[in-house]
Amino acid sequence: MFVAARKSAARAVLTRAAITLGLTALALTALAPRGRADEQRVKRFGVAIYAMPTSMSLGDFNDGIDRVNQTSTAFGFAPIGKVHGSTQFGLEGRFMATKKWVVTAGFGRIRKESKLDLLPQVGTQVLITGRIITVPRNLGLDYYFAPKTSGDVTLRPFVGAGFLSLVETKAKLGGGATVGSVTTGTFLRPTGEGSGFYLESGMHVMLPSKYSLLLNGFYRRAKVTQVIEETTGQRVLNPDGSPFTLDLSGFGLRFAAQINFFGKPVK
Helix, strand or coil: CHHHHHHHHHHHHHHHHHHHHHHHHHHHHHHCCCCCHHHHCCCCEEEEEEEEEEECCCHHHHHHHHHHHHHHHHCCCCCCCCCCEEEEEEEEEEEECCCCEEEEEEEEEEEEEEEEEEEEECCEEEEEEEEEEEEEEEEEEEEECCCEEECCEEEEEEEEEEEEEEEEEEEEEEEEEEECCEEEEEEECEEEEEEEEEEEEEEEEECCCCEEEEEEEEEEEEEECCCEECCCCCECECCCCCECCEECCEEEEEEEEEEEEECCCCC
């Protein structure tokens, strides 16, 4: 049941994102001044604002949720769902160094929480949670293939790759109860930083205006391997003694609107 609900939610997010992208494209095309897209040429520097539904591996983290559920269900509470995906929101600067090469640098934020928050009676609260927050930063290069122009729209297929760093990565796992002013329970607060790489491929839709659109698939391979407990500073380990990791690897579908700011168009 939980798996079906997660798949349904993921499909709903992708559907809403696709509808938003289509409506944005129509609006920008309607507002754009006349002129051929292959003549207007996008400025050298622009900033892309994006939303990206993305999966996340989170193996050790979800194993931790399983252990939390074992305890909570023993007390008669419903289990919380595992975390398999979320939406990354962010900004990316894009500098067209040549007609085919674009330098990219940006950052985003991913936040997802699965929780059970109950008020069984006056003055009593039960909280069971699994939460993950991270800020991915990227630096890379995109290679643009030959343009395909039709009327006022130019399509530029591209592929790219680069480095990733995960900063401000924090998690919260556990459960507790508050009765009056007394709180009992245990929460694990893993935190750390990590690195990795990414690969991407997609389409840049160039319009005869200061705006353009990007749609691309994005594969991220990055994890936090040096994880410490935020409150104690001690290394976090799994029950079998192996290091606890926060694996943020996954695949995303990115929808972006780019605002072109300055720089003479590339000839």
